[in-house]
Amino acid sequence: xxxxxxxxxxxNGYKPRLLLGHLGRDFERVEVDIxxxxxxxxxxxxxxxxxxxxxxxxxxxxxxxxxxAILFYLAEGSRFLPSExxxxxxxxxxxxxxxxxxxxxxxxxRHWLHLGELTDAQRAQLPAKREGGHAALAVMEGHLGRRxxxxxxxxxxxxxxxxxxxHVAGEGGFDLGAYPAVRAWLDRVAAEPGxxxxxxxxxx
Amino acid sequence: xxxxxxxxxxxNGYKPRLLLGHLGRDFERVEVDIxxxxxxxxxxxxxxxxxxxxxxxxxxxxxxxxxxAILFYLAEGSRFLPSExxxxxxxxxxxxxxxxxxxxxxxxxRHWLHLGELTDAQRAQLPAKREGGHAALAVMEGHLGRRxxxxxxxxxxxxxxxxxxxHVAGEGGFDLGAYPAVRAWLDRVAAEPGxxxxxxxxxx
Numbered sequence: 001x002x003x004x005x006x007x008x009x010x011x012n013g014y015k016p017r018l019l020l021g022h023l024g025r026d027f028e029r030v031e032v033d034i035x036x037x038x039x040x041x042x043x044x045x046x047x048x049x050x051x052x053x054x055x056x057x058x059x060x061x062x063x064x065x066x067x068x069a070i071l072f073y074l075a076e077g078s079r080f081l082p083s084e085x086x087x088x089x090x091x092x093x094x095x096x097x098x099x100x101x102x103x104x105x106x107x108x109x110r111h112w113l114h115l116g117e118l119t120d121a122q123r124a125q126l127p128a129k130r131e132g133g134h135a136a137l138a139v140m141e142g143h144l145g146r147r148x149x150x151x152x153x154x155x156x157x158x159x160x161x162x163x164x165x166x167h168v169a170g171e172g173g174f175d176l177g178a179y180p181a182v183r184a185w186l187d188r189v190a191a192e193p194g195x196x197x198x199x200x201x202x203x204x
Numbered sequence: 205x206x207x208x209x210x211x212x213x214x215x216n217g218y219k220p221r222l223l224l225g226h227l228g229r230d231f232e233r234v235e236v237d238i239x240x241x242x243x244x245x246x247x248x249x250x251x252x253x254x255x256x257x258x259x260x261x262x263x264x265x266x267x268x269x270x271x272x273a274i275l276f277y278l279a280e281g282s283r284f285l286p287s288e289x290x291x292x293x294x295x296x297x298x299x300x301x302x303x304x305x306x307x308x309x310x311x312x313x314r315h316w317l318h319l320g321e322l323t324d325a326q327r328a329q330l331p332a333k334r335e336g337g338h339a340a341l342a343v344m345e346g347h348l349g350r351r352x353x354x355x356x357x358x359x360x361x362x363x364x365x366x367x368x369x370x371h372v373a374g375e376g377g378f379d380l381g382a383y384p385a386v387r388a389w390l391d392r393v394a395a396e397p398g399x400x401x402x403x404x405x406x407x408x
Contacts, residue, residue, distance in 0.1 A: 049343045050305060064293050066300035073293035089268050089277035092296075096270035099304045101254060124328055139253045 002027040003057040005047065007034050008200040009114060011107055011164035012067040013054040018160050019074050021196035031203065035115070067164075068095040071157040080160070082152040091151030094158035097139070098165075105133035107165040110172030133172070137179050140166070144181035148188065155192055163189045168198065206231040207261040209251065211238050212404040213318060215311055215368035216271040217258040222364050223278050225400035235407065239319070271368075272299040275361040284364070286356040295355030298362035301343070302369075309337035311369040314376030337376070341383050344370070348385035352392065359396055367393045372402065 002020070004027050006013035020027050032038045032053050040051045048055045048065035056064045056073070064070055072092070075081035082088045109129050112122050140162065143150065151158035167186050169176060176183050189195070206224070208231050210217035224231050236242045236257050244255045252259045252269035260268045260277070268274055276296070279285035286292045313333050316326050344366065347354065355362035371390050373380060380387055393399070 049346050050301060058290070062290060064290070064297060066297045066304075068300050069293050069296040072296050073289065076289055085277065085280055086262070086266060086268070089273050092273040092276050093268060093270045096272050096300070096303055097254060099300055100270075100308075104304075104308065121328065121332070124325065128325070142253050 001059065003030060004028070005030045005032050005039075005044070005053050005055040005057065007032050007053050008203045009111075010034070010053060011110075011168065011198070012052075012103070014198045015067045015160055015164045016054055016056060016070045016074060017200075018164070018196055018198075019071055019080060019157065022080065022160075022192070022194040023074065023078060024194065025074075029200070031200075068099060068157070068161050071095070071161060075157045079154065080157050082156060087152045091156050091158045094150040095161045097136075098158075098161045101132065101139070102136040102162065103165055105129045105136060106169050106172055106174055109133065109174075110165070110168060113172060130173075133169070133174050137166075137169070137174065137176070137182060140185075141179045141181050144185050148185070155189060159185075159189055164198075205263065207234060208232070209234045209236050209243075209248070209257050209259040209261065211236050211257050212407045213315075214238070214257060215372065215402070216256075216307070218402045219271045219364055219368045220258055220260060220274045220278060221404075222368070222400055222402075223275055223284060223361065226284065226364075226396070226398040227278065227282060228398065229278075233404070235404075272303060272361070272365050275299070275365060279361045283358065284361050286360060291356045295360050295362045298354040299365045301340075302362075302365045305336065305343070306340040306366065307369055309333045309340060310373050310376055310378055313337065313378075314369070314372060317376060334377075337373070337378050341370075341373070341378065341380070341386060344389075345383045345385050348389050352389070359393060363389075363393055368402075 002025065004016055006017065006029050008031060034053060038044065039053055045051055047057065047063040050065060052065065054067055054070060056070045064073055072081065082091055112118055149155055149159055150162060163186065166182065206229065208220055210221065210233050212235060238257060242248065243257055249255055251261065251267040254269060256269065258271055258274060260274045268277055276285065286295055316322055353359055353363055354366060367390065370386065
């Protein structure tokens with residue numbers, strides 16, 4: 001059975017959980033306490049030398065890291081990854097946008113606030129992170145004024161990648177009030193059959 | 205003909221130039237002066253609403269952004285992208301690693317130094333950026349102790365993505381002396397037939 005090394009607070013971990021829900025695939029979830037260094041143990045670093053969750057372990061023991069590479073792998077051959085070459089590349093474009101321009105602002109600030117009091121270094125970076133996060137949301141709002149989805153004519157892994165941290169942006173203090181098209185798209189994603197919430201049953 | 209919106213100092217722009225060299229494909233290069241705001245004009249934002257180079261414009265006028273999505277698009281069907289599903293996903297894993305864990309440290313510090321005197325905010329972030337850059341190089345060194353290439357059994361777009369900023373890491377003050385396997389891999393990449401240097405003819 002597929003095994004997912006995951007953390008219940010992580011949007012990056014939620015991405016494959018959400019896709020696996022849509023695909024109706026069983027998997028074993030292994031909780032990794034990242035704040036206690038469990039993603040930096042020698043055993044974990046054999047699975048991902050970069051020391052981050054999520055990691056997907058296949059039935060044959062091979063491991064795959066990076067949330068969006070996992071999404072791509074799982075989605076191949078399904079309706080969540082376009083088969084047409086340019087649409088597939090645009091799906092990847094939005095997934096790289098997510099990891100470069102969106103996650104380092106919106107997810108990182110959410111994680112800082114989750115940990116409690118900000119350090120001085122974090123406080124110094126906060127204005128730039130806020131500006132970067134809102135810039136990413138504005139790019140999404142502009143796209144969603146013209147199109148319903150990010151990667152194609154229906155929901156793809158680009159939507160799943162962007163949904164993960166956008167739907168909890170408020171936990172990082174990002175007010176979505178100025179982004180009505182983003183809010184409507186969040187509702188569309190959550191209304192898709194097979195949707196599963198981010199919260200993991202049995203973990204508060 | 206393909207058109208590449210590019211900047212001659214950018215490793216992200218160099219990635220598609222290097223791949224196009226290997227593929228032997230003609231293209232028109234359009235220099236975009238990012239420091240003068242030329243990637244934020246209304247005309248450019250129609251090509252990439254995220255206001256960044258590189259952008260690949262196809263013969264039919266369609267545009268594709270994000271350097272690594274461009275690499276994936278151009279490489280499909282060639283020897284630079286594995287056809288086997290897991291090898292293709294591992295290629296993407298390293299490309300997402302490059303954009304999340306490598307470029308924001310190594311390329312960003314190089315860009316700061318290129319612009320001249322650091323701002324106070326940049327100076328405050330420098331220790332963390334140095335640490336992050338060396339962590340990324342250590343992950344690469346570990347991988348290259350076991351394998352010759354990042355995405356498969358021969359050079360792929362993962363190697364091209366990682367080469368772009370690793371081979372100029374010294375310009376960001378990152379000493380590669382402690383990474384002999386990385387240096388040997390840089391030599392392997394540069395020795396591949398079809399290799400083109402980063403410097404653009406006619407631009408200093």
